[in-house]
Amino acid sequence: MKMLVVEDEQGLAESISAYLSREGYRCEMAVTYAEADEKMYLYEYDCVIVDLTLPGGDGLQLIETLKKRTASTGIIIISARNALEDRIKGLEVGSDDYLTKPFHLSELNARVKSLIRRRNFGGHNEIQYREILVQVQARKVFVNQQETVLSRKEYDLLLYFLANIDVALTKASIAEHLWGDHIDSADSLDMVYSHIKNLRRKLVEKGSGDYIRSIYGIGYKFGTA
């Protein structure tokens, strides 16, 4: 999978590519409009992550040109502009998703994965992690071929974990993923805890390994490492 990160803030671009590289994507960076335009013209990418305010031009225009050339590329906008008009405009010119800065890298990663899944398999796909199988279209989860009934939030939580395997996830990023940006109360962190407890119990009951580990002071990690 080839990705292009178009972001004028060098440090942020580096963080994003480092994070996505660990997921096995090949990441390239562009820090100006011209550079991004050139790269998009020369190479083909599976997914492009674009900041809207760029030196030398507007990210929206970049997306428009890209859409005309190769319609199959997935596009995610990352912008500090939170205005609804910007979101709508972004989606109108053909972007697939819109993330407002600041965002969690794990959230971006989950969105990228979900986008690639949608693009490549039209949603008719499955995620397999060891004995856990998720049928994304049907929103069904199987452990060792037995169906495990999860609540909506538990399912979302599992998918979020599966998108970020072996990555330390902060409680705040989990809470925001499940309830949206506006969740900021201490209770949400308790809720994260109780959801994780339930998810873990349901998976282990069906015979899955116990993959969720809590990391002191930070959050949780899903995986074997």
Place this chain on the structure above:
Amino acid sequence: MRLLEKTNRIYLLFSVILYLATALAFYGIIKWLIYDEVENRLLVEKRDFQLYIQHYGWTANSYFVENKIEVELGRVPAGFQESFKDTLIEDRYTQKLVPFRQLTFYESIKGVEHRVAIRKSMIQSYRLMEAITFTMATVLALLLAGTYWFQDRLSGRIWQPFYETLSRIKQFDLVRGQHLQLDQPDIIEFKELNEVLQKMSDQILHDYLNLKEFTENASHELQTPLALITAKVEELIQSEHLTEKQTRWIQTIYEASLRMSRLYQGLLLLAKIENRQFANEQPINLSDQLLERLWDMEELLQHKGIRLHTAVEAPFWANLPPVLAENLVTNLVSNALRHNVPQGEIRLRSTDSALCLSNTGHPLQNDPNDLFSRFKKQGGSSESVGLGLSIVKEICDNYGLQIRYAEIGGIHEFCITKKKVDE
């Protein structure tokens, strides 16, 4: 009361008083003049009479003009003073009472004391007085009415540029970003007024646009470094070799940056609402939105053991941009949840005129008046940035809604009603 109405009224009152005073003074002066003339005549006649009787003595018929001179026997009473007086005497032919001016004095005719009254008929003088007074009163009244009418029309025309300016200012809307266009009237004061207003409005518009631009730029410029911080922290926590202390530091940095981001977004939102930078107002069923939001928080409700009671008699509709409607209900619900107690309650009550959300909770420690102020946090909870209710209030204020808070027996209730249209 309008300015012209006010000046007209004062003018009218003043001129009526002046008119009455002039009319009275006029009448008085004419009357005095006529009396003076008549009395002088009477004094002259008295001297004529005295000269006459010295030479000829008095016989009853020596002066036949009716009621002209009356001579009777009579002694001078003590303390008598010669005086004029008005009297009425019956006309011999028409039997009408006719006004006379009369001078009474005592004269000795051939050694015998007589009381003498010399009279002059006032009937002609009275008529003259009436005619003059009436003419003057009419002319004055006409003059008065004329001036009043003229002044009314004139000031209406003179003040017209002022009213024009006023109506232009009323139509002036910052959000549209158009400059205020004012005329250049001939009158210097109005011209100056327009120039000053023009300058002021241009400055305001300029500042407004600057501020708007600033909020937009600041949003971008501050969110980006924040994004950088969170991204780097997230990278950092992936490393395996952190000590417990380091983890705690990192966590603090992370939380602080998240809070800062929320804080900034909240302030930005407030500024944008104040500047009315949200378009696309539309009727929104707030009751439905609020219910939806509450159901969204189902897990949290369950987790805290909070019971939800809803009583929607009729939906509450309000006109506002959808983004703000969402913000409004989210903040209300967060507030009701945050300050709730375990095993508490949340009640939603909706009619077509009021939407109320109440929750159980600890008694308020702060002044209820500060509830909607920025950064007034209840119980020092550091989790919230203390902007939620300010945002709610700002949205309500800007979109014709009113929010009220009441506490009854440990139940905190927020009610949204429509502002009465009497602006």
